[in-house]
Amino acid sequence: MLINLTDVFSSEGKVVQMQVDLEMVTYENQHVTYTITDKTPISVTFSNTGNGKAHMEGHVKLTMILSCDRCLKDVIHEFDLSFTEELVSPEVSDDLSEDMEDGRDFMEGYSINIEDLISNEILINWPTKVLCSEVCKGICKQCGKDLNEGECGCDTFVPDPRMAVIKDIFNANKEV
Numbered sequence: 001m002l003i004n005l006t007d008v009f010s011s012e013g014k015v016v017q018m019q020v021d022l023e024m025v026t027y028e029n030q031h032v033t034y035t036i037t038d039k040t041p042i043s044v045t046f047s048n049t050g051n052g053k054a055h056m057e058g059h060v061k062l063t064m065i066l067s068c069d070r071c072l073k074d075v076i077h078e079f080d081l082s083f084t085e086e087l088v089s090p091e092v093s094d095d096l097s098e099d100m101e102d103g104r105d106f107m108e109g110y111s112i113n114i115e116d117l118i119s120n121e122i123l124i125n126w127p128t129k130v131l132c133s134e135v136c137k138g139i140c141k142q143c144g145k146d147l148n149e150g151e152c153g154c155d156t157f158v159p160d161p162r163m164a165v166i167k168d169i170f171n172a173n174k175e176v
């Protein structure tokens with residue numbers, strides 16, 4: 001979705017407020033496609049701050065189905081995104097120094113690509129850890145059973161470290 005900002009850039013002090021619907025229904029992160037199950041309209045305010053620049057402030061909430069890092073079960077995650085961005089009109093963007101480049105990332109002529117901006121916000125706010133529960137036991141590495149549903153009976157015996165040393169010596173001797 002492109003929002004045309006010709007009107008916003010037309011005069012200094014101009015403030016334009018609007019609600020726009022987010023078009024994306026899925027989100028791809030590291031080759032995995034996640035489904036967006038719910039989303040609010042994006043509420044956004046543009047304020048012309050002069051010299052071909054505009055300050056943007058926005059908010060959107062969206063719900064996505066992620067999967068538990070331990071057991072892979074679906075985990076419903078809500079992204080509550082508040083963002084600001086400094087935008088520049090294409091008329092002045094050529095004269096800008098390097099440090100203003102950020103504000104140009106989402107501009108296409110006189111329009112801002114709001115979908116790209118939100119995609120970027122989702123990535124920045126991606127949870128570092130996704131768990132269905134803090135106490136999730138995960139899945140058995142041997143048989144793949146969900147250990148939250150009970151023990152699987154696999155031999156998960158961890159050898160006594162002292163025994164491991166003896167075993168190493170034994171193996172070392174065997175190699176000779």
Ligand SMILES: [Zn+2]
Pocket residue numbers: 068069070071072073131132133136137138
């Ligand atoms: Zn889990």
Ligand SMILES: [Zn+2]
Pocket residue numbers: 140141142143144145152153154
């Ligand atoms: Zn098992």
